Amino acid sequence: MTLHILSKDVDNFLKLKSIREDVRIRYLVILAIFSSWYVEEDYPTNAPQKYDEYLKNMGTNIGLRVESRIIIKEFLEWIENGRF
Structure with a gap:
């Protein structure tokens, strides 16, 4: 299971x-x-770019407010940096 598959599968729900x-x-x-x-297993070198790409598209695709996208982006960064 990879991020791009996960994001594709949940897009309809989130919309x-x-x-x-x-x-x-x-x-x-x-x-x-x-x-x-x-x-780590699926995207050892470009995981942050995949998160960023998904979050940038998320605003237009599902209509989340900018503030909400910032909260989610910060949370994902915490996970990536091992702070969660």
């Missing part, structure tokens, strides 16, 4: 406007924790 934004944020945080277990 549902009927799901509150805070619920979508929680889901993404859980997804980040889960997918971080696979980062």
Whole structure:
């Protein structure tokens, strides 16, 4: 399981406007924790770029506010740096 497969699989769920934004944020945080277990194995050199790419697209694809994207991005950086 890789990040690009995970992001592809959850895009339709995250695009549902009927799901509150805070619920979508929680889901993404859980997804980040889960997918971080696979980062070293699947993307040893370009994992941060994959996270960045996904987060940049996330705003236009599912309509999260900029503040929410910043929170998620910071959380993913904590995971990457081993602070979580």
